[in-house]
Amino acid sequence: MASEVTHTAATFADHLPVLQILVPFIAAPLTVLIGSRALAWPIAFVSSAIAAVIAFALLMKTMGGEVISYHLGGWAPPLGIEYRVDAANAFVLLLVCAISTIVLPFARTSVAAEIPKRQHTLFYTAYLLCFAGLLGVAVTGDAFNVFVFLEISSLSTYVLIAQGSYRDKRALTAAFDYLMMGTIGATFFVIGIGLLYMATGTLNMADIADRIAEQGSNRTVRSAFAFIVVGIGLKVAIYPLHLWLPNSYTFAPSAVTAFLAATATKVAIYVLMRFVFSVFRPDFSFANNTLEFIIIPFAILAMFAASFIAIFQSDFKRMLAYSSIAQIGYILLGIGFLTQTGLTAGISHLFNHGITKAALFMGVGALVLRTGSSFYSRLEGAGRTMPWTSAAVVIGGLSLIGVPGTAGFISKWVLVQAALEKGWWPVALLIVASSLLAVIYVWRVIETLYLKPATGDAATATEAPASMLIPLWIMAAACIYFGFDTQITIGASQTAAQGLLAGAVGMAH
Amino acid sequence: MFEEFTWEFIVGHLNYWLFIVLMMTGLYIVVARSNLVKKLVGLNIFQVSVFMLYISMGKITGGTAPIFPTDMKVDPGVTYSNPLPHVLILTAIVVGIATTSLALALIVRIREEYNTIDEAGILEIESTICRAENQLHGEAMGGRA
Amino acid sequence: MDTGTAILLSILVPFAAVFGNLILRNNPNARDGMTLVAAVLTFLLVLRILANEGNGTSETYTLFSILPGIDIAFNVEPLGLMFAIIASGLWILTHLYGIGYMRGNDEKHHTRFFACFAFAISSVMGIAFSANMFTLFLFYEALTISTYPLVAHKGTPEAIKGARTYLGILIGTSIGLQLVAVVWTFTITGTLDFTRGGILEGHIAGPMVAVLLGLYAFGIGKAALMPFHRWLPAAMVAPTPVSALLHAVAVVKAGVFTMLKVGIYIFGIDFLASSGASVWLMWLAAFSIVAASVVAMTKDNLKARLAYSTISQLSYITLGMALATSMGALGGGMHIATHAMGKITLFMCAGSIYVATHKTEISQMTGLGRRMPITFAAFLIGALSIIGLPPFAGSWSKWLLVVGAADASQWVMIAVLMVSSLLNVAYLMPVVARGFFLPNPDPDAEAATRADEATRTVREANVLVWAPPAVTALGCVFLFFYASEIQTFLSPIVAAN
Incomplete structure (x- = not known):
């Protein structure tokens, strides 16, 4: 049929959406097939860098509000699988790729120190699979495809976390717990998709959206929504579903934590947004009520409860893990506002918090490398022996608090603005109040690094190697840079928010 | 209902x-x-x-296996x-x-x-580790929350 | 050099000095010399701006835009220019004093100290020249963060505790209240530019005006309005040069300066007066003035007494804004200058005494005046200026505040100002009196001889420590005679649009 020809992508540039995933996806088995320990890291790095370039190109294309619809294998949706790139997921893609490309050089040193040599090749294979899976989740427009990619990334995540067992055996149980909960979450998600398929007879997200709009809300659609929100919620670590997170982040290898904290939960949040806004549409009142009466209260609870727990930790890494749960609360809160400004805040915080946490977890990784531990008592006085690492940690910490001039401030500003626009006074006050809790837990670290007399390992520690410092400082510099230049972050977030609020514009082309 | x-x-x-x-x-x-x-x-x-x-x-209901005949003459x-x-x-x-x-x-x-695959046993071992860590490092609470 | 470049440089030069300090950390003389050059350069740059703009308001120089409607932008207006002149001018003196103090006192971590100091000055310049509330907020927070290491400088448990209080209250109020106020202002008006006559009129009405003003007033924790004043005494654990410049001039004045800016350029004096939103603030400021003075009398530690005195004096300025009259605002503005001059003198004297004798309590200072005449003479002049006696600078700003209160028909406020002057006498003069006149109050004869012996051997510490307070003391006299110039200089801020 002649009309099908038009669906077939013609130029190289048209194939970008699929190349985005294919590059790391092919690189992953390649590392195993080549089997060379020396080549594993270069392959991972190069493929990640190529993916970053592609992601950047995609974002530039979609920044203006254009939507790219790529038909896998030339099969037109809704029957074929559609990859759909708009400003929102191009932004997420770029975040994932950029973080990965910057974390990898760091990982090389960190992994060499934390994981035995024989595992290195397979480590990078798992890493690449996880990376490809995350990209796939973000890029695909097919509901079942989301599940498949989600499981690819999750399974490799469990493996990556378990690699921490060479430092602390609790990584194994952390990975196992996460596997149990993650699988239950993914299965819930797949039940939700099944129910949606029953109700609509299609798996293409845009198509599902159209059909739900036609038939309105019914019991099947509502229960599908519930299953999907809970399933994805587990991956997001929405407050009461966060139990897997602290141990996983604490015991995973430093590089893995830095990568996952900055990307995995963020991608999951994106999926949540995609389903809530593009599939179920904002006018689906059930979704609205869920957001307003379930997600928002839990988000606020997370902001306080998790921050509060973070204050009392004696382990830097675990403290950051709890702070992540709290910060996810901010993002969900922004989404829950269901307004243009709120969504902009949520999406930009997704990015800003991503880079902030990447910087901080890399900082922890560098400290762990030199002092052998992330407990505060072992890090006392490291500010003098490891000035560059510590300074970067301070910058990351300030961004976590949301001090003006850092990336964290920008999204917090927009978030407060969104709350005030809605006239939600108390919420605005709660947002700033919970930032004050962040001041406390960040300041404990700063006092530990600078004001305590150097004892033990930190006193004799030397500055981290350049291979760690450079990625760390790129992230720290990004925390400052995006505190001033908001063109990319806020610009893309606004376009993305517009796109999401308008709902999927039906089937593209 | x-x-x-x-x-x-x-x-x-x-x-x-x-x-x-x-x-x-x-x-x-x-x-x-x-x-x-x-x-x-x-x-x-x-x-x-x-x-x-x-x-x-x-x-x-009443459906058969979705296999088309080889001659592709599908009976509607x-x-x-x-x-x-x-x-x-x-x-x-x-x-x-x-x-x-x-x-x-x-x-x-x-x-x-x-040395065990029993959750209770594992938890016990881990809480022992946590207690030791807390004694060593903690000034406040901590450990497996 | 055009004004825009000069503004930018006046922020960047101290900022560059931060890195200069870090680079030259192994060569103390070069490092301190470099900072001195930077300080002089900054001062000259500010004078250049003064020569360019006089007391006019310059155009706005936008550096770049952060969000739509929110820019990093600078301009010059009389109040900010005055603040910049004071801060940069006193930086030179304080730096010299700081060198003498740090070396004379064998303090540690000189590089960190001077680097953070320079960073703080850079932030102050940013605050002084901010053209909108966002820019101001940015530098306001930078000032908090950069002064934290100075407060925690000694690293002792009590220094860390004091620094925690310092940071906790300042960050707590600024993020918890001021940020909300700023975002709220932006949400209802769509702008944050400092505009003559205010930007809020017509966008907000009724009791909400008072609520917003409250968010600002308490949110500007650096103004040390009660009950958010605890950080100031807590910050006195810092080395004295820090207390002198930062807690008599830069930090606290940044607070009241922000307060005046908000009152004059965000709310607008007329809007404040017509809405009556600031009446409660006026009473609170009056309470702060009296209460802090009373507390000051109970303190034996000289720096703590001065700290409470500062809290009291800062509320004069808040009061000037809250009176919502032109004279009140002018008086508040002028009090920034006169109090800065007086209080820095007092603090530097306290440091001078500490370096020479290591004494911190007033009760131990008996008879020291005769051994350290210059220090104590400077202290006397500073104290008289704070009290508000002619021919010292403080008298004029207090006079303007009284006139402002009369304009607003707030007779109680006039009474408060008078009572406060009396209280000032009561807590400042004993220090001088003890130093000069009390010979030997110690009942224990043997101990008395020893104390006397110790006192007799005391002499003025090195010249870098006693000369700066002498200079600022002279400044107090000088300002008295040029008060009308300052008043004329500031008058545009309250002129009708």
């Missing part, structure tokens, strides 16, 4: 009842058993329930079952197998490190 629960409704949704029973059985095992392998079995039952849901979803009077859910669940089964094998591998490693 209960008037629709007629006998026919209940029998007509037999596959869903099965699905629900299996799913709950699986979840219950995951939560209630402390042996890690048994937990995993529970997880598998839980996943299988979803396979059931999908497979039964594809069945159309024949109803075919929907093959798509079956295909989907093939993927899900593969994912399930991968999950199971990974979990088993983890259990092996846990057995090596902890």
